[in-house]
Amino acid sequence: MTMFAAGRKEMQLMDQYTMDVIGLPGVVLMENAGTKIAEEVIASSPCENPRIIVLAGAGNNGGDGFVIARKLYDSGYDCVVCFIADPNKMKGDAKVHFDVYNKRGLPIWYFHNNSSRKLHNLLSEADIIVDAMLGTGVNGPLREPVSEIISFVNRLKSKIIMSVDIPSGLNSDTGKAVGMAVKASKTVSFVYPKKGFFLLDGPKYIGEWKAVDISVPTSIVENLDLQMPKVITEPLVKDVIPKRPIDGHKGTFGHVLVLGGSRPYVGAPLFTAKSSLLSGAGLVTLAVPESIYPMAASQMPQALFFPLPEKNGQFSEHSLDEI
Ligand SMILES: NC(=O)C1=CN([C@@H]2O[C@H](COP(=O)(O)OP(=O)(O)OC[C@H]3O[C@@H](n4cnc5c(N)ncnc54)[C@H](OP(=O)(O)O)[C@@H]3O)[C@@H](O)[C@H]2O)[C@@H](O)CC1
Numbered sequence: 001m002t003m004f005a006a007g008r009k010e011m012q013l014m015d016q017y018t019m020d021v022i023g024l025p026g027v028v029l030m031e032n033a034g035t036k037i038a039e040e041v042i043a044s045s046p047c048e049n050p051r052i053i054v055l056a057g058a059g060n061n062g063g064d065g066f067v068i069a070r071k072l073y074d075s076g077y078d079c080v081v082c083f084i085a086d087p088n089k090m091k092g093d094a095k096v097h098f099d100v101y102n103k104r105g106l107p108i109w110y111f112h113n114n115s116s117r118k119l120h121n122l123l124s125e126a127d128i129i130v131d132a133m134l135g136t137g138v139n140g141p142l143r144e145p146v147s148e149i150i151s152f153v154n155r156l157k158s159k160i161i162m163s164v165d166i167p168s169g170l171n172s173d174t175g176k177a178v179g180m181a182v183k184a185s186k187t188v189s190f191v192y193p194k195k196g197f198f199l200l201d202g203p204k205y206i207g208e209w210k211a212v213d214i215s216v217p218t219s220i221v222e223n224l225d226l227q228m229p230k231v232i233t234e235p236l237v238k239d240v241i242p243k244r245p246i247d248g249h250k251g252t253f254g255h256v257l258v259l260g261g262s263r264p265y266v267g268a269p270l271f272t273a274k275s276s277l278l279s280g281a282g283l284v285t286l287a288v289p290e291s292i293y294p295m296a297a298s299q300m301p302q303a304l305f306f307p308l309p310e311k312n313g314q315f316s317e318h319s320l321d322e323i
C-alpha cells in the first residue's frame with residue numbers, strides 16, 4: 001500500500017467521504033480510532049499495572065480520548081481521563097463519546113484554574129500519558145491551560161507519552177509548533193501520517209510514528225483524486241529498484257558520466273560517482289580537470305577517468321571538443 005502524508009484538508013475530505021458517501025458514521029470512526037490507540041497503549045505498556053492518564057480536550061481529538069479511556073478501563077487498566085476543557089463545548093461525535101463515558105460512570109477528573117497542582121501530581125504519578133488534547137484542528141497560538149499543561153508534560157522524565165493522531169500543538173500541514181507542542185515518545189496517526197510529521201519542528205515532537213486503519217478506505221485517494229506526497233517506505237523503495245538479472249554484469253547496468261570539479265572543489269564529482277555506483281550503475285566515468293585527476297583517481301580506483309584540458313584549475317573551452 002502506498003503511504004501518503006496527509007494534510008488537514010485531505011483528512012477532512014476522506015473522513016467526510018466515508019461518512020456521507022460510504023455511510024459509516026463519525027461515531028463509528030471515532031470508536032475505531034480509540035480502539036486502535038488503546039491497543040497501542042497496551043502494547044507499549046512498561047509494567048504490568050501501569051497508571052494511565054488520558055488528557056482530553058473538547059474537540060474530536062478529545063472524543064478519541066474518551067473512547068481510549070473506556071477501552072482501557074474495560075480491559076482492566078487503571079485509567080483516568082483528565083478533561084482540560086469546558087464540557088459545555090463538547091459537540092457532535094465527541095459529545096456522544098463523552099456522554100457514553102459519563103453514563104458508564106467511568107473515572108474522570110475536570111481541570112479548572114486552581115487545580116494545576118493536582119494535575120501535576122496526577123501526571124507525575126502516571127506511567128503512560130495519552131495526549132488527546134488537540135489534533136488536526138489546532139488553530140492559532142496555544143491558549144491556556146493547554147500551553148501550561150504541555151510545558152509541564154514536556155518536563156516529565158521517563159514516561160511513555162503517546163500522542164493521538166498528532167502531538168497537541170503541532171500543525172498537521174506545516175509541522176510548525178506554535179509556541180510549543182507535546183514531545184511524544186510515540187504518535188499513532190489515523191489513516192496516514194500527517195505532512196507536519198516530516199516538516200519544520202515535526203520530527204522533534206512526534207517520536208516514533210505509526211499509522212493505523214480506522215475503516216476509512218484508502219481507495220478514496222483515487223475516488224477524490226487527492227494529491228498528496230508519498231512517504232518513502234521500504235516497500236516503495238523495493239518497488240522502484242529494478243530487478244537485476246542473475247547473469248548481469250557491469251555492462252548491463254548502465255554507464256554514468258560525471259562531469260565536474262575544479263581545483264578547489266574536488267569532492268562533489270567524487271561523491272556523485274560513488275553514489276552512482278552505490279545506487280547500481282555498472283560503470284562510472286569521472287571527467288575532471290586534468291590537474292585534479294591524480295588526486296581523484298587515487299580516491300576512487302573503481303571508476304574510469306577522463307582528464308580534460310583546464311585553465312586555472314577549471315575546465316577550459318577546449319574541454320568541449322573532447323566531450
Ligand atoms: N469524524 C472525524 O472527523 C474523525 C476525527 N478524528 C479526530 O478528530 C481530530 C480533529 O478534530 P477537530 O477537527 O474537532 O479538532 P481538534 O484537533 O480536536 O481541535 C479542536 C479543539 O481544539 C481547541 N483548539 C484549537 N486551537 C486551539 C489553540 N490554539 N489553543 C487551545 N485550544 C485550541 C478547540 O477549541 P475552540 O477553538 O473550539 O475553543 C477545540 O476544542 C483528529 O485529529 C482526530 O484525532 C478521529 O476521531 C477519526 C474520526
Ligand SMILES: [K+]
Nearest residue numbers: 131134164168
Ligand atoms: K493529540
